[in-house]
Amino acid sequence: MGLPHPTLKKCPDAVGRNGWQTLPWTRYKRTSVAIHSNNTCHFATAGPSSSQLKEELAREHVKNLSSKQNAKKKAKTLDRDFFMSVLGSSATKRDARSYLSRFTLAKEPEKKKPTLPADSSNPILYRNGVNLGSFYGNARAVAESPKFVQPPQKQTSLVTGPQLHVALVKIRAPQTLSDETLYGIGRTLSQLGRLGLTSIVVVDCNNSGGTTANSISRRLALEQTDRVAAAIDASREPRARVVNNVIGISEATTEDSPSIYMKSKVHVTLGKLLMTPLRRGTVLVIPPIGYTDRSQVSYSIPADDIVLALARELAGFQSVPLSEHDTEGIGDRLRELQKEISLDRLIVLDPLGGIPASNRPNGYHVFLNMEQEYHTAKQDILAAKAISSDKLTDDFHIRKLQHIKNLQLTRSILSMLPPSSSALLTTPNEAANSGREQDTPFQATGVGTRRQKNPLIHNLLTDKPVFSSSLPVSRLGHSSSFMSYEPAPPSAYVSPTTFVKHGISVSIFPDPKITPWGPPIPGKPRLQLTDSYIDLPRLVHLIEDSFNRKLDVQNYLNRVDGRIAGVIIAGEYEGGALLTWETPPGVLDDGSAESRARMVPYLDKFAVLKRSQGGSVADVVFNAMVRDCFPSGVCWRSRRLNPVNKWYFERSRGTWKLPGTDWTMFWTTPDLSMDQQTFRDYEGVCRGVVPSWNDNKGG
Template sequence: MILQKTALKKGQEAAGHNIQSWAKRRRRGGSLNDQNTRYFASGSKAKSQLIEDTKSNNDASPANNRNSSRQSKPIDRDFFLSVLGSSATKRDARSYLQAFTPPTENQSLSRKPPVAAPKSTGHGVNLGGFDGKARAVAESPKFVQPSGKLETNVAEPPLHVALVKIRSPQDLDNETLDGVGKTLSQLGHLGLISTVVVDCGSSPEDDSHALSWRDMITKQTERIVRAIDIHGQPGARVVDNAIGVSEEKTPESNWTKGRAHVNFRKLLMTPLRRGVIPVIPALGYTDVVQTLVPLSANEVVLALTRELAGLQPVMKPDTDPMLVRDQMVSLQNEVSLDRLIVLDPLGGIPTSERPNGYHVFLNMEQEYEAAKQDLIRASYSGAQENLPTTGSTEAHVTDIGSSNPFSKFVESNITSFPSASPDAPTNGYTSTDCRHHLENLDLVRKVLSILPPTSSALLTTPDEAANSGKLPEGPFQATGVGTRRKRNPLIHNLLTDKPAFSSSLPVGRLGPAASATQGGSPSYSSITPTTFAKHGMSVTIFPDPKVSPWEPPGPENPGLRLTDPRIDLPRLVHLIEDSFDRKLDVQDFLKRIDGRIAGVIVAGEYEGGALLTWELPPGVPDDGSPESRARMVPYLDKFAVLKRSQGSGGVADIVFTAMVRDCFPNGVCWRSRRDNPVNKWYFERSRGTWKLAHSNWTMFWTTPDGDLDKQKFLDYEGVCRGVQPSWADNKALVD
């Protein structure tokens, strides 16, 4: 790995210093001018706040410098260990360096020609115009074509920013909050500057309690600032008057606009350019009478998202639309909003489809509705637990409505009230917990729909965000992973832009469970409750298994053909050839799989895909009888991802998860050459493997152990040995 190699060559402290120097050079090379300032009625207050911020950043006492230098070594050491604990691969490190490497120190926004100094003698005496040409000749206009090299504008790289929402900081102890502050400071050293929004819950309607709520959110905001400041410069600062509140009502369906907006962009951008973390309470000033009013933290996050994404340029009735467009482009090039980070005591988005109970990766384009319905069902079930057992379902819904305002949302969104799966973990969620999860899910969807596809969201607990990567305390355990450093999900996500582990990875492959219950089933409480989300891509499956499960072809089911108009065959062929880097014999391929296609999975615009077939084991007659159809084996014939999408975006995980979850939950088999570099990925996701003797093939399957008998295993082996490749190169490979 690149970072690890740097450590071996230069040592821990040197590597930590180098990583920090990247961020320092970035801040030093940035411009402090802001041409997009919005003036407001309370502008004097904002101006004074900027002056105080400038003084606090420039007036550093010698004592403070000595203290910071005294603390730099332990901070660098812990920071270095935390980065190494993230275990970024060489490809991940290369992508990170390409995205976050700052410009060189001598790079500026524009190159100007040097100004000629007055000519002097060797003794340093200025001779003015006595030694040289006449002044009139020297100052006469010259029609000379200027050099293009001198006037070339060098675009400044965008400032990488993360929006961080911390929910219920009043419930966090000082140690946890200190760990969160340390992690946010480390993210800044790695080039990702955070903007923190403080969420202390909704404000009570009672005026007396509302005043105490404002005092609490102010106290918690200052507490978060102190937790960041103790980890060295540049630290953090409170920005409590940048958010404005308009009285115009905006439809909830249109989240590109809202009543909360950023009135003072300069208050936000000035600390960000200096590497200072703005900490913003969920409060805003009304546009008309300048009254301080409470806001929901999600409203503030969306307002900051719209501002940093360049969707709120200065608009006037007579503004030229072309100028507005240019201003939006300028704002978008100024900041790159790369991450939304939600630190919630409840953790990531729960699901009933995984043993550990949490979504590992959420493809919002495909899985948002399913995840939302799952949460609504859990909310309904949680509310029912507190109701009397007598009465009809309609009466229960009425009772929920009288005691739980969230029921209106449930009734208006859920399509039905099916009972949860008996094997699904309940995790002890109440309807209030599910409401918080639904709010987080809705926030992630709205933010990612505004941002570019490269942006992502991470939802985890403050305890996980506070993890420094140190060795766990307690007695040594010979089994399990007791001596392995625990990854910090925030730093790991920054370096890799991936979840802590692959979403297509079986839970049993994540390492030994924390403990075993009395019933013998493992406990997955040690698995990080973290969810990584992206806007993602759509997944199209032909035929749709939700309409009818995939079944072997027969007289009444002729099967799918690749010539089906719903399938773009040229793009599918290009996907296979680009992924395998080999030319496909299309005619031979179509002839071989004709009448045997089980289905096709397509991710996005043919960025990834899988083609699955039904294969007959050797010796079984192909007569279409029920006996032969029962012996047909589901076989993964082609699994392909475009080269430009390999290792990023989770395309392979999306396709594989759709295959084993939606298409063949009872198992599928495939084969791969023993020297295939993808085999490690296959080994991790399969239930079993078998090296086929006297051949160059390795067989894989995902069939549960209880369903794999001797006959099925032999059928798998016979199919994997008998399938003939359909490549156009006709290379004599020893298989």
């Protein structure tokens, strides 16, 4: 019997084994059956014409090519949206350098090829391939002789891997968000991951904590957790993973009620379940559910407690005491953990937005310096009163309580992190900006005509708020505060976003809350730079470092003696301002009421250390000056070619180029208080102040 035709296939039902494999193009052929004398059957296919086969293959090729092109177009669209959102953040060169210095991946050391030691006993192979054994090598007795060496030491790598930058993200009330908003948030978190910041998302469904009997809240939490994870997965990379078994609850005694330990004893039980996916860039999504350590009973936990537990874990702190045998090497492990992980940010996405402020027309703090403003901000929220009808009073108090919780959570997290860490509180709609479609209506702010920035991406690139907190409120428009129930018009919309840092302390001499700043009164002691509570050498260093010029100290002290209105110092002399009372030309300085009424508040020196420039120090000092010290206005001057003038122009209420000079005059006085006489007094003072520099170049 001859061999079967190549186009035939044995019937597996008839033969049962050793059947011929179907050719990949048999689905394009017509099939017939042939029965042979040895009781075997074969399927024979009648091949189509070559033109039909080519046509079918061409169609499939076009179909595959079309799907590939569609995938490429989608990828290009996502990349375009990503880069447009990055470019739209308007990062300056200084911001870009700062971002690259923090997020550039460390280069791994090059691996050297292993080389055989000189005393190797391996056979020697010459180019001709002949194995000469050990005839020309070292003697076997020498090679196998014992070697007396030190015990193996602990190997430490000189170059560690790239530091992992992590953000803790809390999404409150995701059940109230639309799918479009949630997918926009997912895209923003994916963009943060591509920029080097990996997120751990904690879902907050407003659970206050409870037992397993509350199955409705548990089911809601798990459903919303899956929604958040699906929204992140929809943006290609990075992927999301739901982790619901890393939060533990310590049990003191069996008689304890869950409410006793629900807050203080929440901790991370399995840190490896966090670290392994984080190293791969995976976004972790955690529901507000925890398990008891011994009985493994699940409970609903407040999301704030989970965020605090995660912060303690990533910062190297332990939420529960370690056993005695585990104390050895704790310091080394903490140092290694801090080298590997940097918890950079806390991001709170709350429908209520940032921290409210009653003294700002936009209704929210733009930048909050916790070291200086925490207690003031808290008292401001507590003192707020509902301005609407009685039926909304309960809702108003709930909003106040939530703002207090957000403020306290932010302070607790930042207190355990390095000063470089920060927090951002904004609405889910603002966080979803980068995820909106291209046909979204244009929104302009009160500052120029710029498109709304995504605060999360902008903050990552610049480590600053969306706009400076020292800008006059008249340039920012307004938005509804938490005390108002009427939304602001889109043309005047300002993002209700608060950028928070642990910040620096601010010292003001004299304290305007105790002694308001006013013109000098004859016979009363005045502040002097030689007073004991002012460190004059550090103040001089601050001025010289900021201006890059040497100050004639004695000449300067002689000029400002008896005229000092006050001194503002930020941190450890990282920034500061020195303000004086100046007498306009033609006004007799005799201490009379008429003379004191004409005296001009003048910003004589405004300085920030070079290493602190570009951050928030300048805003902190400027805000203290215009809000706490001279709310009615102050003036100053600057050379026309001073690179800081752009910053001055944005924060002043008015400017004037003094004719015949190289000076530009600035002031913050409200328009209603700026009459012709005040303007002339300002101009006369700015023309007449004599500089005190060693180079005698003026300015």
